[in-house]
Amino acid sequence: MRYLGVVLGRPFPEELPFVGEGAEPHADMWATADETREEIVGLYRRATAHADATIEALSLDDVGRVPWWGDEVVTLHQVLVHVVVDTQRHAGHADIVRELIDGTAGLLPGNDNLPPADESSWREHRRRVEQAAVDAGRRNPAAR
Template sequence: MKADLHSYLKGGRDALLWKLDGLSEYDIRRPLTRTATNLLGLVKHSAAMEILYFGVVFGRPFEQELPYVGDGAEINADMWATADETRDEIVDLYRRAIAHADTTIEALALDEVGRVPWWGDAAVTLHHVLVHVIAETQRHAGHADIVRELIDGAAGLLPSNDNLPPADESWWLDHRQRVEQAALDASRRSD
C-alpha cells in the first residue's frame, strides 16, 4: 500500500515539474489568475509542503530554513518566485525536498504518528500525511496543467502520456467551438 501511495505522489511531482519545461522565465512566473497562480510558484509551494509535512510533522528537520513559511512570513510568499529567486534554485529546492520526503516515507511505517502544529498540534499518521500531500500535489499539478495550457496550449499528464484523445489542432478548435456554442445555447434558455 505504501508503494502505491508513493507512486501517486511521484506522478504528481513529475507532472508539476514537466509544466516548466521549455518555457521562458516570464512564462513560468506569469500570474494567470486573479489569485496570481503561476507555474514556478506552484513548484515553490509544493517544495514547502513536502518539507513541512514530511519533515516538521515527523521531527525530521530539513537542511534549510524557508523564510517564506511559518510565523512572520509574508502571506502567500510561498506561491510566487521573487525576481531574485531563480528557476534552478526553486527546482533544486523541490528536488531536495522530494529526496527528504522520500527518506521519511521509506523510513517510517504508515502507522507512524507525527504532529501537525498548524492543525492545532493534531496527531496524524504517515498514511494520513501521504494521502493529504498526494491530494495537494495532484491538485496543484491540475492547476499547473491549466496554467500551462493558457500559456502555450501544452496540455496533458506527462510528455510521454498526455492522456488526451488523439486529435489534431483542427479537431480541438472545432471541439472548443462546439462547447462554446452549447454554453451560449444553454445561457439563452435560462435567461
C-alpha cells in the same frame, strides 16, 4: 518540507524564507522575481530527497502532529494521502486558470481550503504574484 518533515519530527535541514516567524502570507505559494529557475528546481530536488528519506525511514502507522491543524495527531499514511490529494489538486495549476476565468479559488464552494484572508488582501497577493512573473519575464525573456 512541512508535511513530510516538521509534522513527522524530521525538519528540513535548510532555513526557508517562506516558513516561520515574519514570513509573508502565502509566501510558499509563489516564486519571487529574484529566484532563479535553478534555485527553485534545486530546492524541489532537495525537498523530494528529504521526503523520500522520511517515507523510507518510517512506517505508515508512525505518528506526527500538524501544528497548523491545531496540533492534530496524524499517521504517515494520512500525511501521504493528504499530500497526494493536495498535489493532484494543484497539478498544472488548473486552479489558477479557473480562478482567472470565474474568480473562484480553492477546493469547493463554501470550503476553499485556503488560509484566511479578506478579499482585498487576496487581490493584493494575486497582483504581487503576477508582478513577480512579469518582472521575471523581463529579466529573462527567453524563459517566456
